[in-house]
Each structure stands twice: as structure tokens, then as C-alpha cells.
Amino acid sequence: MSEHLSGKTITIGDWRIKPVGIGTWQAGSRMWGTSTAEEAINAIVEALSSGLNFIDTAEIYGWGRSELLVGEALRRYGSDDVLVATKIAGCNARPGYVVKHAEASRRRLGVDAIGLYQLHWPPSIYTDECRIIWELESLIDKGLAHMIGVCNYDWDELEKILYCTRKYEIVSDQVEYSLVQRAPERRLFETLRKHGMTLIGWGTLAKGALAGKTRVDNMARLLDPSFYAAAKNWELQEAIREIAEKHGVSRAAVAIRWSIEKGAVPLVGLRRRRHVKSLVEALGFSLAGEELERLDRITRRYLGRGFTRVAPRIIPNIIVCAIYRLFL
Numbered sequence: 057m058s059e060h061l062s063g064k065t066i067t068i069g070d071w072r073i074k075p076v077g078i079g080t081w082q083a084g085s086r087m088w089g090t091s092t093a094e095e096a097i098n099a100i101v102e103a104l105s106s107g108l109n110f111i112d113t114a115e116i117y118g119w120g121r122s123e124l125l126v127g128e129a130l131r132r133y134g135s136d137d138v139l140v141a142t143k144i145a146g147c148n149a150r151p152g153y154v155v156k157h158a159e160a161s162r163r164r165l166g167v168d169a170i171g172l173y174q175l176h177w178p179p180s181i182y183t184d185e186c187r188i189i190w191e192l193e194s195l196i197d198k199g200l201a202h203m204i205g206v207c208n209y210d211w212d213e214l215e216k217i218l219y220c221t222r223k224y225e226i227v228s229d230q231v232e233y234s235l236v237q238r239a240p241e242r243r244l245f246e247t248l249r250k251h252g253m254t255l256i257g258w259g260t261l262a263k264g265a266l267a268g269k270t271r272v273d274n275m276a277r278l279l280d281p282s283f284y285a286a287a288k289n290w291e292l293q294e295a296i297r298e299i300a301e302k303h304g305v306s307r308a309a310v311a312i313r314w315s316i317e318k319g320a321v322p323l324v325g326l327r328r329r330r331h332v333k334s335l336v337e338a339l340g341f342s343l344a345g346e347e348l349e350r351l352d353r354i355t356r357r358y359l360g361r362g363f364t365r366v367a368p369r370i371i372p373n374i375i376v377c378a379i380y381r382l383f384l
């Protein structure tokens with residue numbers, strides 16, 4: 057079990073949270089198909105009321121819509137002690153633009169300062185990355201953000217940008233991490249540990265397939281290789297089902313708990329109230345040694361998968377943003 061875990065909380069930078077985050081891409085994006093704003097807001101409020109205190113969103117999810125829904129949930133529940141994380145799209149991260157984008161996200165969220173402001177993916181190779189990091193650092197001085205983080209950086213890229221920081225630490229790296237995407241275990245975990253950083257995992261449920269949802273019914277599932285990997289792995293599906301049954305929890309809770317036991321802070325996409333229970337269940341039980349070994353053995357082949365990239369760095373930012381605008 058991770059040394060970062062202490063009791064039922066974990067730290068990101070200097071912020072102590074429950075080690076499961078509420079993911080909100082689902083709440084605002086066309087790629088996920090229909091769900092009403094009210095449904096998503098209610099699910100977030102319910103999760104906060106259940107004691108979860110970490111929410112992740114991004115300016116690109118529904119181009120501001122997800123941030124607005126999170127903002128509404130925070131207005132209804134209250135934002136005290138909630139770590140609110142959002143992101144600037146890698147393609148919007150151009151020198152001179154970071155402060156403007158952070159200010160717009162802060163307004164949509166309705167908070168005084170963004171808890172964790174993240175760079176959503178490494179920008180194109182034509183961008184001066186150090187200047188982006190300096191502008192991210194300036195957000196802390198301006199009181200717009202409390203902490204800064206990155207997403208989708210593999211260990212070698214991370215080592216390079218850490219040299220850019222002048223004044224503040226980059227506290228986290230948010231990457232795809234699940235039972236069917238274990239590439240971060242090769243070098244990234246070790247690199248993050250060395251620098252006192254936290255791995256925040258996305259794709260925890262492989263778009264629901266690790267929770268037994270194996271029908272392709274929206275674009276997000278259609279386009280995700282991890283969804284198919286999980287949906288077609290019957291040995292894994294069976295192991296999750298048996299372990300869940302033994303502990304009296306949902307299958308989703310088993311997949312979430314596995315990620316916690318590995319030392320990550322898993323994000324779980326949430327837009328339905330009935331799914332909140334699984335997030336809470338994941339905090340209330342532990343996987344036995346032999347259960348972890350069984351899951352690790354069945355999923356060993358996914359250690360060899362390529363690290364997940366969300367945008368090829370060779371493509372100019374403007375083209376990447378145009379493509380994402382069509383889908384997200």
C-alpha cells in the first residue's frame with residue numbers, strides 16, 4: 057500500500073483529501089450523450105454530502121459547461137474544504153494566455169481561487185513549455201490558484217518540465233491509470249514519489265467497462281481502447297465480480313479500490329446519483345493481499361501498454377483545439 061496513504065486521507069500538495077475524486081467530464085460533454093444538468097449537479101452535491109472533497113473538471117469539458125455545473129453544485133453545497141481542480145487545455149496553453157484562461161475558469165466555478173490548476177496535456181512542440189510553467193506559477197502569486205499540476209506527462213517529459221519551475225512545486229500529474237492501463241507503474245509512479253508528487257488517475261473504470269457496463273452507447277466509449285480491453289477481458293470481469301461479491305460492494309468499488317491501494321487518487325466520472333455509493337464503498341474496505349495479487353496477475357499485460365497521449369505534440373495547438381471543439 058502507498059506510503060502516501062494515511063488513514064482514509066491522502067495529500068495533494070498541502071491539501072488533505074479523501075483519496076477518490078469526482079470526475080465531471082461526463083457532466084458537460086456531448087461525447088457522453090444525454091444527461092441533464094440537474095441530474096449531474098445532484099450527483100455532485102450527493103457525493104460532496106457523502107464526505108468526498110475533491111472535484112476535477114476542465115475548461116474543455118463542454119467548453120465551460122462542466123465548470124458551470126460544478127460551480128452550481130458548489131453554490132448549493134458550499135465550497136469550503138473542497139479541493140476544486142480544473143485545467144487549461146494544452147492547445148490553449150500559449151504564452152500570454154494562461155492567466156486569462158484561469159480567470160475565466162475561476163469565474164465559471166464561482167470560487168475565490170482554484171484549488172489545483174492543471175495543464176491538461178503537454179502543449180505542441182512549438183510552444184515554449186517553460187514559459188507556460190512560469191505563467192502557471194504566477195497564478196499562485198496572483199491568488200487565482202492555490203496549487204499547480206500537470207496531466208498526461210510521462211516520467212521523462214515530467215523530469216524536463218520540473219526544471220522550469222522557479223518558485224512553486226508542481227504537485228500532481230493526472231494520467232490514465234486503471235486495471236487495464238498500467239503503464240504509469242513502469243517509471244512514472246517512481247518519478248512522482250521522488251519529487252513528492254501525487255498521481256491522479258483518470259479512466260479508473262475504463263469508461264464504465266470495469267463496472268460491468270460493456271455496451272458501446274456513446275462516443276466516449278466508442279473511441280476508448282481501454283473500454284474494449286476491459287469489456288473483452290472475461291477473466292478480469294469475473295475476478296472483479298467475485299471480489300465485489302465477497303466484500304458486498306459494487307464492481308466499480310473494486311476497480312476504484314485497486315487504484316487507491318496502488319497509491320493513486322482515482323477519479324471516477326460521475327453524472328448519476330446512484331453511482332455515488334461506489335465511490336464511498338471504495339473508501340470503506342481493503343483488498344486482501346491475494347486479491348491484489350490476482351488482479352495484478354490478470355492485468356500484467358497492461359503494464360506493457362503505451363502511455364496514453366491525449367494529443368500528438370507534433371500537431372499545432374490551433375488544429376488540436378479545433379478538433380477538440382468538434383467533439384468535447
Ligand SMILES: NC(=O)c1ccc[n+]([C@@H]2O[C@H](COP(=O)([O-])OP(=O)(O)OC[C@H]3O[C@@H](n4cnc5c(N)ncnc54)[C@H](OP(=O)(O)O)[C@@H]3O)[C@@H](O)[C@H]2O)c1
Nearest residue numbers: 079080081258259260261262263264267308324325331334
Ligand atoms: N486529464 C485527462 O486527460 C482526462 C481524460 C479523461 C478523463 N479525465 C477525468 O477523469 C474522470 C474520470 O475518467 P473517465 O472519464 O475516463 O471515466 P471513468 O471514470 O473511467 O468512467 C466513468 C463512467 O463509468 C460509469 N460508472 C461510474 N460509476 C459507476 C458505477 N458505480 N457503476 C456502473 N457504472 C459506473 C458511468 O457511465 P454513465 O455515466 O454512462 O452511467 C461513468 O460516466 C473524468 O470525469 C475527468 O474528470 C481526465
